[in-house]
Amino acid sequence: MQSMHSDIRICLLCDEPGGTIANLCDACACELPTLPEPCVTCGASAIPHTQTCRACTTRHPPVDRTVCALAYAPPVDYLIGRLKFRRDLRVVPALAGLLLRAVADEAAADWLAPVPITAARLRKRGFNQALEIARALGKSNGVRLTKAVHRRRGAETPQSSLPDTAARRANVADAFETRAAIGGHVVIVDDVVTTGSTVNALARCLKRAGACRVDVWAIARTP
Numbered sequence: 001m002q003s004m005h006s007d008i009r010i011c012l013l014c015d016e017p018g019g020t021i022a023n024l025c026d027a028c029a030c031e032l033p034t035l036p037e038p039c040v041t042c043g044a045s046a047i048p049h050t051q052t053c054r055a056c057t058t059r060h061p062p063v064d065r066t067v068c069a070l071a072y073a074p075p076v077d078y079l080i081g082r083l084k085f086r087r088d089l090r091v092v093p094a095l096a097g098l099l100l101r102a103v104a105d106e107a108a109a110d111w112l113a114p115v116p117i118t119a120a121r122l123r124k125r126g127f128n129q130a131l132e133i134a135r136a137l138g139k140s141n142g143v144r145l146t147k148a149v150h151r152r153r154g155a156e157t158p159q160s161s162l163p164d165t166a167a168r169r170a171n172v173a174d175a176f177e178t179r180a181a182i183g184g185h186v187v188i189v190d191d192v193v194t195t196g197s198t199v200n201a202l203a204r205c206l207k208r209a210g211a212c213r214v215d216v217w218a219i220a221r222t223p
Contacts, residue, residue, distance in 0.1 A: 021097035096136035110184030
């Protein structure tokens with residue numbers, strides 16, 4: 001496994017010298033795909049000329065605000081896959097830098113809560129990508145990470161293997177638990193938000209534990 005503290009400053013996408021964001025040149029960083037008119041609550045496409053999608057206007061999800069730095073499309077999927085499946089931790093400072101840029105004007109948080117992965121996934125991968133990104137964020141903005149939230153035993157079915165939103169929502173309905181009270185403004189950190197089922201389940205858990213506001217900061221959202 002390569003160290004996330006490598007001094008190499010070469011762009012991960014074009015091999016040119018890195019720029020403002022670690023391990024990415026400024027040209028590549030500026031050309032990454034973003035989400036047009038995202039819903040402020042969930043990050044999905046909003047109703048044209050509004051800031052909310054149809055689902056959030058009727059369901060009132062537990063997440064208060066979502067900020068996704070990028071769209072999950074090439075080459076963003078390549079960068080995230082390089083971290084998750086090739087264990088290249090040089091990607092972490094690049095992704096964290098892109099996310100920091102996206103949340104620069106957001107309200108200050110009291111806690112960062114990386115989405116926990118299952119024990120089986122942790123054994124297989126060797127690390128939790130959301131935790132690595134959250135650590136880099138916390139180091140940059142001084143926000144503490146909370147260890148209060150965990151995956152329940154038996155919550156082992158990967159979300160990516162499930163066919164639709166309903167199945168994903170049911171799969172994570174009781175997937176999380178907190179082992180300590182937590183208050184204030186908590187930010188969930190994740191790599192990719194797809195249907196929002198995971199972050200909503202985690203937000204419910206955090207609010208039951210005492211959080212007064214729960215936001216989501218993610219690297220990417222599926223369009």
